[in-house]
Amino acid sequence: xxxxxxxxxxxxxxxxxxxxxxxxxxxxxxxxxxxxxxxxxxxxxxxxxxxxxxxxxxxxxxxxxxxxxxxxxxxxxxxxxxxxxxxxxxxxxxxxxxxxxxxxxxxxxxxxxxxxxxxxxxxxxxxxxxxxxxxxxxxxxxxxxxxxxxxxxxxxxxx
Amino acid sequence: xxxxxxxxxxxxxxxxxxxxxxxxxxxxxxxxxxxxxxxxxxxxxxxxxxxxxx
Numbered sequence: 001x002x003x004x005x006x007x008x009x010x011x012x013x014x015x016x017x018x019x020x021x022x023x024x025x026x027x028x029x030x031x032x033x034x035x036x037x038x039x040x041x042x043x044x045x046x047x048x049x050x051x052x053x054x055x056x057x058x059x060x061x062x063x064x065x066x067x068x069x070x071x072x073x074x075x076x077x078x079x080x081x082x083x084x085x086x087x088x089x090x091x092x093x094x095x096x097x098x099x100x101x102x103x104x105x106x107x108x109x110x111x112x113x114x115x116x117x118x119x120x121x122x123x124x125x126x127x128x129x130x131x132x133x134x135x136x137x138x139x140x141x142x143x144x145x146x147x148x149x150x151x152x153x154x155x156x157x158x159x
Numbered sequence: 160x161x162x163x164x165x166x167x168x169x170x171x172x173x174x175x176x177x178x179x180x181x182x183x184x185x186x187x188x189x190x191x192x193x194x195x196x197x198x199x200x201x202x203x204x205x206x207x208x209x210x211x212x213x
Binding site: 028030031033034035037038040041042044045112113114117120121124129130132133134137138140141144 | 172
């Protein structure tokens with residue numbers, strides 16, 4: 001199968017689930033279609049800027065270089081902002097909504113079971129109830145894609 | 160652990176996102192290359208790890 005490390009995550013998904021022998025395994029193509037649908041819905045349901053910032057933060061936290069270097073077209077996030085992402089608590093490029101979303105994201109990735117009331121309320125204040133619900137699910141989809149991609153990198157020949 | 164509700168009761172999720180997240184979970188469970196007992200053990204282990212009582 002060769003190294004997957006240099007491929008974009010969408011391509012990794014197709015190599016593992018949708019091509020050749022992999023596609024013959026009952027259910028693989030179904031999983032790929034659902035993964036694609038979930039990712040598309042996650043992007044539709046949330047702010048492109050917030051989801052891009054949080055995707056990049058997750059990629060950095062989990063050590064996924066391919067995702068960290070990938071860019072989502074038309075997200076509205078510029079390179080200077082991405083370069084400053086680790087400094088989100090204090091950098092002026094990030095507004096209060098960004099900060100609330102990134103705080104939620106970091107806690108979500110580190111230990112979702114201990115996500116506290118203040119962090120959830122802080123984001124709900126900016127997004128509302130529906131926005132918070134959709135954001136949490138979109139974050140789940142983005143995190144799953146990155147973790148899945150990392151697992152496949154390790155298992156199937158990437159770095 | 161009992162927790163206070165963080166999102167108002169009756170809040171509806173984006174329909175396409177709800178369908179897609181559910182569809183992905185269902186497609187994974189339908190895979191036949193991992194036996195059902197192992198699949199269930201993994202699911203329960205993940206639920207314990209994340210302290211998810213549901």
